[in-house]
Structure formats: structure tokens, C-alpha cells
Amino acid sequence: MADPASLYLHVPYCVAKCPYCDFNSIAGRDGEFSAYVDALLTEVRRLPRGPYRTLFLGGGTPTILPAPLLARLLAGVRDHIRLADDYEWTCEANPGTVDADRFAALADHGVNRLSLGIQSTHDHHLKFLGRVHDARQAEAAVARAVATFPRVSADLIMGLPNQTDAELAADLALYRRHGLRHASVYHLTYEPGTEFHARRQKGELTDIDPKTSRQRFERLWAELDALGLHLYETSNFAVPGQESRHNLAYWRRQDYHAAGAGAVSTVAGVRRTRLKHSGQYIAAITRGEAAIASDENLTSRDLLAETWMLGLRLVEGVRIADLGADDPARWRPRAEALITAGMLEEADGHLRLTRDGRPVQDEATIYLMPG
Template identity: 40%
Template sequence: MFEPLALYVHWPFCVSKCPYCDFNSHVRDSVEQEVWRAALLADLRHEAAVLPGRRVASIFFGGGTPSLMPAATVAAVIAEAAALWGLTDDCEITLEANPNSAEVAAFADLAAAGVNRVSIGVQSFDAQALAFLGRAHSEDEARRAIAMAQEHFARVSFDLIYARPGQTLAAWEGELADALGFGTGHLSLYQLTIEPGTRFWALAAKGELTIPDGDAAADLFDATQAMTRAAGLPRYEVSNHARPGEESRHNLAYWRYADYAGVGPGAHGRRLRQATERHRKPENFIAAVTRNGHGLKVETDLSGRERATEAMLMGLRLTEGVDLARVEARSGLPRADFVDADAVARLAGQGLLVADGDRLAVTGAGILLLDSILSEVVETR
């Protein structure tokens, strides 16, 4: 019996491009909605044809700004997935949204379309920070969006970005306390990173943008863990916090290295021991669907070594850690081929890892050293 499938649907369009964003997002004067609905459904049908006999446990509409999608398109995608595969009784259907008033006005229709979880890109409640981050909404709009989402969706999450230039520990603690006061079951709290190709990258290269150094960022991270734990939303992944049972089941599928299908421009997938990627540019994606009936650009067989490495790199991000027996089953390799036992023993002795039978996890003391721990523990040769 196959495990349930996760489905990712990418909507590439945004009103504007944020200066920190390196996601596949595009600004267009107009979008031919009927063309896009037909293309997404065709791409979805292709994935269903190569993945028969599965049920879908989660659908995630990401972007871009999926809250710009017409509710009718969202409903059509959900209905098509249900018809092609069938949805589990507790299928989690998430849509990313911005807090702009026009998009919030669509919440009722999106809920009626079948969305039962929303993730809102708030990023900050500070007007100056919102301007710095290139966000198109105000603090008041962010607050109204969260309140409105709580009225329409069973589950609500929102994102904040911290470790911004000049941000003090006291200022962040105040902002986080404000965020926790909304009582949502999930928060995604990301430290600002400078990604290649973004406007922030160009500013940093010219010395015009500096983010907090390692020690200051670590202090902010530690305060974040203490406050979220005290509020009952402990960290379950590097940047994600949830009340027990409110974790993003879709993202857990990624981190636990389950199969997932990705449709829409630039969407990635992992299925049938393959890595898939769609054409990124919207116009190229539409052309590929018209030509081939799907938007696939790359379909690559993954070796056992590659699957094991990916599973380890993803799984060790989780507080629960990685199930080594599952990685063995998914990769077809014994754990000695992808785990450096000597490094595990040394790091466990330093309190940075916990090794308990099949379970290997990074401790709270080790999470800020995750990249170096991964480089030592995960055998890639």
C-alpha cells in the first residue's frame, strides 16, 4: 500500500517583487485566468497519470501570491485532485496569502472552495520594517487579515521575519509577544537571509545592507525559542513553531521525505525515485503545457545515495529528527553508507546530537550549528 501523496501547486504571480525574495515569482500586467486554470489542470492530470493508486493527504498552494488566484481556480484544482486520486478524510489544504485588503476579501470564497488552512505573509507589524521589506500592506491590514482568517479557516499560520538590520532584542521580543497574542496554532519565524540574485543581495554587496552578526542572531533565536515554548508553540523545525497537532502536515511530508507531486511554474517534486521540476517562467510553462500536455522541464532519476542524502538533510531540520530505518527503506542503502557513525558518537558526546536506536536528532544546543553538523554526519561520498 502506497503512502499518501502531498501535492504542491505553484501560482507564480505577485503584485510586486519583495527585495528579499528568491522564490519563483513574477509581476505581470494581466493574467489570462482561463488559460492558467486549464494549464494547471492539465499539469495535474499528467502527474496523476504517472502516480496511479495514490490518495492525497495535503495540498499546498504556494507562490508567488496564491491568494491572487480566483477561488474558482482553487476549487477546480481541489476537485480535480479529488477526482484523480481521492483525498484523505483529513486532507490539509493550505493556501499562502498576503494581508492586502483585496486578497483578504476573498477569504470566504477560498474557504468555500475547500481551503482549510491559510498561511499569511505578515513579515512584520512595524510600519518601518514593512517598508524596508517591500511589503504592500500596512500593520493594520496585517492584524485584520489574521482576525479575518481566524473567522474563515480552521487553521491559521503567519510568517514573521526577524534579525533585520538594527533590530534589537527588546524590539523583537515585543513584536513576537504581539504575534503570540493572536493565538494561532502555528507561526513561521524566519531570520532574514540575503539570497543571491535579490535586491538585498545587491545592496549587501555594495555595503549598503548589513544584517545582525552571528552572536546577535543567536540571541534573537534563543529568545524566540524561549517565548514560543512558554506560549505552547515549541519549535518543530528550524523556523517553524506549532501547538502540538498543528504542525504543517504538508511541510512535514517534505521533511520526512515522503512523495510529493509539484505542478505549476517552477514547481519541484519527488516521486517514483525521481526529482521533477517544471519550467519556471510563466510563458515557458504555458508553452510547454500546450506542446506536451504538462509543464515538466526536468525529470531526473535519483540514486540511492542521492535519496539518502536528501532525506538526511531534510529530516535533521526537524526537532523529532530522522528515522534511519525509514531512510534505509527509501534509499535501499544500509545506514553505514549515509551516516558517519564516528561523527554521530562524537557530536552526541558534545550534547549536539541524540542517537536513540533508529532515531537521530539534533539537540536544541546543536540547532544553530546545523549546517556544520550535517557536513560531518551525512556521508555524501
């Protein structure tokens, strides 16, 4: 396997915890920011120096850090690692935490891609989602991002209770208004342990009907296509060449390093998960320990299952050469059955879902994966 050339850095803090979110994120620990940055840099200094082709500073909300601290973090990362010539460095941001100083700190230290969590352009939905920003702030954040970074993406959420077709269409207009070349549109999921999940259990919130959801996705797909933003992964759309290189590396099952609380790396068949709790992470790293919550040796079967699962998310599909360890006598007849049914196609050494196969992605994946 080629040298790992991707690095994920995690900042777990947020201004407020959104009621739908099960990311490793926490609000109200601002007093810890400086110690966390020190610990994160200590862990970064233990990593190979690279060069790295993709970096992703995610969260949480990395832009919650005040500009000088953000600058210290980025400068510390740059001191230790080397960036490849064509590197991509993404930072996630929340429109409630962006200002000129923070953006300048990011851009000055080499961040060249910003991913903004917009979620909706409607104040009543933003309020429902517990967001700390309103639609006007979201709009201003996108405008400022476009003026600062060469590449900008915006996240939206569909499938919200009472969300109308017209509202979703108005949300999509954001991409046109700002000429964005990357879009992530996630379907709302009710993750166990979140406030929304508990409210759904109580019957206060209900899923939208799957048929409506599918029709809406079809429309969204066509509307983004018309803007030149083409689906390249289950929830991600881009102008060709503007895809998230970091996420592509992940979906193509390439190795990636990581640092930070709860961060997960996969290098040479070992999946390492770091301590999730920020306080425990800081304490362990400061004691000189590795802050490991678990190390899992991935079996060849695990790796194959992931190759199928992640590859079928991609419009380009699964690279047949990556299935080397899977016996074609096992998967080939199944693949042929799906090809005959018009759900799957084989081209350019890949197996990919067709447009008709996309709505049954989960079922097709389970059918093809080793049992």
C-alpha cells in the same frame, strides 16, 4: 515506498516582487491569470487521483487570483482528485490580497489551513521589505483568517537590519493576540539574484552579527515555548498536533507530486522540475507537453544525503530506519562523537540534535552526511 499522498500546486504571481525573495514569483502578468489556471488544471488532470492527505497551494501569492478564478481553480482540483479523510489543504496568502470573497472561495472548496506572510508588525520594516501591506492590514488579515479557517499560521522574518529586540518581541505578540497555533520565523537570507543581495554586495545592507542573531533566536524560542508553540523544525513552531503535515511529509522525505510553473515533484526517485517561466509553462502545457525543465534520477547517495539534511532540521530528528542504505560503520562513530559532545542524542529510533547542537546544525549535518 507508500503511495505518494502529497501534492504541491504553484501560483507564481505576486502584486509586487519583494526585494529579498527568490521564489518563482513574478509581478505584472495579471493578463495571464485565466490561461494559467487552465494550464494548471490541465496538468492536475494528468496526476493520479489520490487520495491525497496533504495539499499545498503556494506561490507566489495564490490569493492574488480574483475570487471567481480562485474558485474555478479549486473546483477543478476537487473534480479530479480525491482527498483523504484527514486531509490538510494549506493555501499561502499575502495580507495585501485577502478579502471576504477570496477567503470564502478557499474555505468553501476545502482549504482548511491558511499560511499568511506577515513578515513584520512594524510599518517601517514592511516598507523596507517592499511589502504591499501595512501592519494594520496584516492584523486585519490574521483576524479574518482565524474567523474563517480552523488552522492559521503566520510567517515572520527576523535578522532585519536595525531590527531591535523589542520589535521582535512585539512581532511575536501577534501569535498570542490571535491565539495562533503555528508560527514560521525565518531568518532573512540574502539570496543571489535578488535586489537585497545586490545591495549587500554594494555595502548598502549588512548581515546582523551571528552572535546577536543566535541570542535572539534563543529568546524567540523561549518566548514561543511559553505560548505553547514548540520548535519542531529549524524555523517552525507549533502547538503539538498543529504542525504543517505537508511540510512534515517533505522533511521526512516522503514522495510528493506537484503541478505549476517551476514546481518540483519527487516521485519514486525522480525529481522533476517544471518550466519556471509562466508564459512558457502555459504554452507547453497547452501544446500537450509536460512542461519539464529537468528530470533528475536521484541516486541512493543523493537520497541519503537528503535524509540527513532534512531529518536534522526536524526536532524529532532522522529516523535511523531511513538510513538503511548508509553503512553504520561510516556514520555511527561520527554520531557517537557528537553524542559525547552533547550535540546529538539517540531516542525512539531517531538521531536528533540537542538544544546545544541546534546552533551548529549546518556543521553537524555536513559531518554526518555521506562525503
